[in-house]
Amino acid sequence: MSVTIKDIAKLAGVSHTTVSRALNNSPLIQEETKERIRLIAEQLDYTPNYSAKSLVLDRSYNLGLFFTTLSKGTSAGFFYEAIRGVNSVIQDRYQLIVKGIDDYSSFQSITRKSFDGIIIVSQSDDDQAIIEHIVSKGIPLVVLNRPVTTAGVLNILSDEEQGAFLACSYLIEQSHTRIALIEGRKGFKSAQNRKDGFERAMKHYGIKVPPIYRIPGLYDLESGHKAMQQFLALEERPTAVFSCNDEMALGAMKAISEAGMQVPKDISVVGFDDTVFAAYVTPALTTVRRPIEQISKEGALRLLGNIENKQHETEQVLLKTELVVRESVKKLST
Amino acid sequence: MSVTIKDIAKLAGVSHTTVSRALNNSPLIQEETKERIRLIAEQLDYTPNYSAKSLVLDRSYNLGLFFTTLSKGTSAGFFYEAIRGVNSVIQDRYQLIVKGIDDYSSFQSITRKSFDGIIIVSQSDDDQAIIEHIVSKGIPLVVLNRPVTTAGVLNILSDEEQGAFLACSYLIEQSHTRIALIEGRKGFKSAQNRKDGFERAMKHYGIKVPPIYRIPGLYDLESGHKAMQQFLALEERPTAVFSCNDEMALGAMKAISEAGMQVPKDISVVGFDDTVFAAYVTPALTTVRRPIEQISKEGALRLLGNIENKQHETEQVLLKTELVVRESVKKLST
DNA sequence: AAGACTATTGTTAACGTGTGCATGAATGTG
DNA sequence: CACATTCATGCACACGTTAACAATAGTCTT
Numbered sequence: 001m002s003v004t005i006k007d008i009a010k011l012a013g014v015s016h017t018t019v020s021r022a023l024n025n026s027p028l029i030q031e032e033t034k035e036r037i038r039l040i041a042e043q044l045d046y047t048p049n050y051s052a053k054s055l056v057l058d059r060s061y062n063l064g065l066f067f068t069t070l071s072k073g074t075s076a077g078f079f080y081e082a083i084r085g086v087n088s089v090i091q092d093r094y095q096l097i098v099k100g101i102d103d104y105s106s107f108q109s110i111t112r113k114s115f116d117g118i119i120i121v122s123q124s125d126d127d128q129a130i131i132e133h134i135v136s137k138g139i140p141l142v143v144l145n146r147p148v149t150t151a152g153v154l155n156i157l158s159d160e161e162q163g164a165f166l167a168c169s170y171l172i173e174q175s176h177t178r179i180a181l182i183e184g185r186k187g188f189k190s191a192q193n194r195k196d197g198f199e200r201a202m203k204h205y206g207i208k209v210p211p212i213y214r215i216p217g218l219y220d221l222e223s224g225h226k227a228m229q230q231f232l233a234l235e236e237r238p239t240a241v242f243s244c245n246d247e248m249a250l251g252a253m254k255a256i257s258e259a260g261m262q263v264p265k266d267i268s269v270v271g272f273d274d275t276v277f278a279a280y281v282t283p284a285l286t287t288v289r290r291p292i293e294q295i296s297k298e299g300a301l302r303l304l305g306n307i308e309n310k311q312h313e314t315e316q317v318l319l320k321t322e323l324v325v326r327e328s329v330k331k332l333s334t
Numbered sequence: 335m336s337v338t339i340k341d342i343a344k345l346a347g348v349s350h351t352t353v354s355r356a357l358n359n360s361p362l363i364q365e366e367t368k369e370r371i372r373l374i375a376e377q378l379d380y381t382p383n384y385s386a387k388s389l390v391l392d393r394s395y396n397l398g399l400f401f402t403t404l405s406k407g408t409s410a411g412f413f414y415e416a417i418r419g420v421n422s423v424i425q426d427r428y429q430l431i432v433k434g435i436d437d438y439s440s441f442q443s444i445t446r447k448s449f450d451g452i453i454i455v456s457q458s459d460d461d462q463a464i465i466e467h468i469v470s471k472g473i474p475l476v477v478l479n480r481p482v483t484t485a486g487v488l489n490i491l492s493d494e495e496q497g498a499f500l501a502c503s504y505l506i507e508q509s510h511t512r513i514a515l516i517e518g519r520k521g522f523k524s525a526q527n528r529k530d531g532f533e534r535a536m537k538h539y540g541i542k543v544p545p546i547y548r549i550p551g552l553y554d555l556e557s558g559h560k561a562m563q564q565f566l567a568l569e570e571r572p573t574a575v576f577s578c579n580d581e582m583a584l585g586a587m588k589a590i591s592e593a594g595m596q597v598p599k600d601i602s603v604v605g606f607d608d609t610v611f612a613a614y615v616t617p618a619l620t621t622v623r624r625p626i627e628q629i630s631k632e633g634a635l636r637l638l639g640n641i642e643n644k645q646h647e648t649e650q651v652l653l654k655t656e657l658v659v660r661e662s663v664k665k666l667s668t
Numbered sequence: 669a670a671g672a673c674t675a676t677t678g679t680t681a682a683c684g685t686g687t688g689c690a691t692g693a694a695t696g697t698g
Numbered sequence: 699c700a701c702a703t704t705c706a707t708g709c710a711c712a713c714g715t716t717a718a719c720a721a722t723a724g725t726c727t728t
Contacts (some may be wrong), residue, residue: 002445004684015708020686030706047445051388052684055713060385062429070421080410080415083432087404091437095396098417099434103359103425111336111381221614250614257616276410277611280555280584333542349678354716364676386714402699516682 003046011040011232023048044065054113063094064110067284068127070100075219075247077275078292082109082144083123086297099313102286103296106131115139117307119299122146131288142303144295146189147316156299160190160272163198163288164242167270170203170286170323171240172205176268180213180238182248184229189220194244194272206313208258213238224248228255239267246271246278246287253328264330272323284326291319315329337380345378346371357382388447397428397637398444398452402461404434409553409581411609412626416455416478418628420422423638441467449473451641453633456480457522476637478629480523480648488640489650491631494524494606495621497655498531498576499538501604504538504620504657505574507530510602516545516561516582521552528578547572549584558582562589573601573666580605580612580621587615587662598664602610608658618660624652 005023021029023039030092045268054060065086085094094116097285101120104110107130110118117140120127127146132140135152137258142154154277171179174261184191195214202209215230217223224243231238234254243249248269253263263269263283271278298317304315339357343350348367355363356371383477388394399420428450435454438444441464444452445651451474456460461480468475469486477490499569505513515532518525529548536543549564550559558577566589577583583605587597597603597617605612605621612619632651639645 002447006684016684017686017709020684021707024686028706033706043444047442047447049386049389049447049684051394051447052713053686054385055383055389055715056686058713070418074414076410076414080408080413084414087432087434092439095431096433097429098421099430100421102419102572105426108379109426113336113381113383113385156554163659213431221611224713225614247611247614249612254616254618260358277555277581277584277615280559280581280588281611281615282588284588294689340714350714351679351716352677354714355677358716362676385715387716389685389714391717392683481678548692 002049002250003044004049004070005046008037008040008044008046011026012037012042018221019277029101038315042240058113060116061094062115063300064115065088065098065100066101066118066120066130068100068123069102070098071102073277074123075245075273078273081292082296085293086119086300089297093304098325101127105132110134110139112137112139115143117303119144119296119303121296122148123190124145125187140303140306142299144299145292152297152312152314154302154314156295156319157316158290158292158295158321159257159318160193160199160290160321161200163272163290163323164194164244165201166197166321166323167272167288168198168201168242170325171205171242171270171329172201172270172328172334174240174268175334176240177207178213178238178240179207179209179235180231180241181209181225182214182218182241182243182252183214184244185219186216190265191219191244198242201331205292217244219245219247221251221254222245223250225255226251228252229259232256232259239265240270240329241267242270244270244272246273246285247277249285250277250281253285254266264328268329270329274322279326283328286326286328287324289322289324291321336383337378338383339380340381342371342374342378345374346446350560353604371633384446389536392447394427394450396431396449397424397634398437398449399430399432400452400454400459400464401432402434402444402455403436404432405436408457409579409609412607413479415626416630418633419627420453423631423634427638435461435464438464444468444471444473444633446471446473451475451637453478453630453637455630456482457524460519460525469569474637474640476633477642478633479626486646486648488636488648489591489631491650491652492624492626492629493652494527494624494655495531495534497606497624497657498528498578499535500531500655500657501606501620501622502532502535502559502576504659505576505604505663506535506541508574508602509543509668510574510662512547512570512572512574513541513543514565514575515543515549516558516575516577516586517548517550518578519553520550525553525578532576551578553579553581555585555588558585559589560585562586563593567591571601574604575601576604576606578606580607580609580619583619583621583662584611584615587619602663604663612658617662620660621658622661623656623658625648625655629653 005019006016008018022034119141148155215227274287274289339353340350341602343353356368410597444446454477605619608621
């Protein structure tokens with residue numbers, strides 16, 4: 001079948017041990033011999049059998065990249081940026097195995113033999129179970145995007161509460177006082193954080209928000225659309241809406257234009273995430289940029305550090321978010 | 335360290351062979367013995383070492399999912415749907431390894447030992463090299479999204495030429511005669527197919543298209559924006575634009591509104607792909623739906639069939655696209 | 669009741685690679 | 699020149715699993 005080190009050994013007139021050492025650049029082997037063996041390996045188009053390597057070295061060369069879910073609730077852009085970020089770091093050294101946590105019926109198959117390290121892009125508290133499983137197995141782990149307090153876990157995320165605070169403060173500075181909130185998907189930590197930022201800004205500036213100005217959403221276009229319809233039906237409409245993500249903001253804008261009104265002339269809208277299309281809708285959406293690609297890059301980098309130095313760095317890193325001002329907010333005259 | 339079948343064997347008072355057979359549900363073993371062994375395995379929280387299995391069974395349990403590129407030119411939605419489709423099919427049986435073809439400096443590491451099968455979501459003719467490598471290694475392969483003639487390759491894609499024809503015919507049926515084209519990224523097969531559909535429709539209905547009505551784009555928002563600006567600067571503007579994907583269509587719509595005009599009142603726009611946001615922009619975008627998730631599902635399914643039955647199905651499957659009529663096209667009065 | 673057959677389990681080797689220890693040659697030391 | 703030391707390589711085994719073949723006991727056939 002395929003070429004093994006024994007085939008090379010035979011041709012080179014040495015033992016397979018010598019070949020193994022030569023190809024791993026061991027200092028025990030003479031430079032001259034190494035060169036000869038490398039040449040033969042090249043000519044035979046030799047590729048190491050990673051299953052055999054894994055078995056004896058107790059490493060899998062696999063990196064797990066797990067999302068809370070692949071089938072529902074994860075936005076395409078988010079998903080894409082996360083994979084890109086991680087992928088740009090690992091290059092050739094590892095294989096990237098992508099999976100949705102909700103696809104696992106049992107975590108049994110997640111062992112130190114099958115993953116050298118795992119990155120969880122977490123969007124829900126429900127991920128706690130798998131996190132604990134991974135930690136208990138002693139697999140190096142980094143959790144992105146959601147705060148986690150479990151011991152022994154690297155944790156990298158953006159400060160979403162701060163981002164939401166930023167966005168809402170901006171609305172208030174534009175003299176808005178009737179500000180409504182379209183919340184994120186229930187159970188997602190990000191939904192809570194963003195709402196917290198909203199509430200803090202309101203409190204900080206002493207703005208009263210009636211209960212009907214808060215409607216839960218599902219992070220998708222449709223729920224934003226529906227929520228906005230409800231706001232529009234109100235007797236005293238809000239003059240501005242903070243939507244917990246861009247997709248819902250888009251749905252909201254759609255509802256506004258369907259009602260014969262205009263953004264930002266009649267109602268201002270702010271989103272969150274700075275999705276690729278935010279800059280290109282009409283009007284361009286003012287939103288909060290969350291450095292997902294940077295988070296996943298940073299996470300992958302540190303995870304590799306932990307794996308290769310066998311250390312156990314375990315801090316929490318908060319990366320700052322940034323307000324991107326575009327055209328969807330109007331400054332009210334005071 | 336971790337539990338092996340030998341540990342179980344010792345506790346059960348049998349040989350490790352018997353344990354192996356029992357856990358693989360071999361008919362050679364007494365039902366009673368099997369039950370006893372399964373129980374012990376469960377209690378010890380045994381997990382098979384997949385490296386060892388792979389080594390002896392000559393299977394990796396890995397499925398490769400390769401994209402032409404992860405870093406440039408692949409749209410997030412496209413990427414997301416493809417992964418979802420494949421993932422929904424493979425469930426627990428395989429690990430899904432995601433990679434960008436342009437990340438490979440050498441294909442050497444792609445062997446039959448490291449991948450049981452490979453799915454290529456191909457967007458460029460440049461992928462031919464890796465396709466040939468994979469075929470030469472005898473790895474089961476399915477190529478999605480782009481037509482491929484290499485022997486021994488399963489090929490599943492949508493009939494994009496037909497989709498473009500559909501879209502352009504629709505424009506013509508709405509009495510448009512000055513129809514412009516924003517082309518896709520050069521070198522991408524889809525760009526060629528969609529253009530072909532455009533040309534066929536024009537020819538079929540006997541519509542003349544001046545050369546300046548065709549501008550190449552890059553499949554991103556910005557290039558659509560720029561292309562539209564050029565159309566708008568023309569003395570005799572088109573009344574309708576067929577954009578080779580939704581993102582460029584969005585960019586085009588942006589340019590139109592910046593010029594103080596409206597879609598579809600002043601200019602009609604049709605896109606391609608039916609991206610998630612197409613339904614929620616204002617006006618909602620008329621576009622061509624390409625069943626990516628279905629394509630990748632179908633592809634994964636057939637690939638698994640080929641792997642597990644050791645057969646070599648090698649046909650080309652064309653899945654029909656569908657025109658989604660929304661609000662971005664105006665019927666001209668004749 | 670002897671031989672053939674069947675059902676169940678064990679023995680042993682194999683997959684491809686890495687590593688501790690042994691070996692032998694060459695070199696250095698006193 | 700005898701002995702210690704260093705350098706380069708080989709031998710044998712280990713990693714955890716599966717499978718071909720052997721072995722044993724029990725059952726059936728005539």
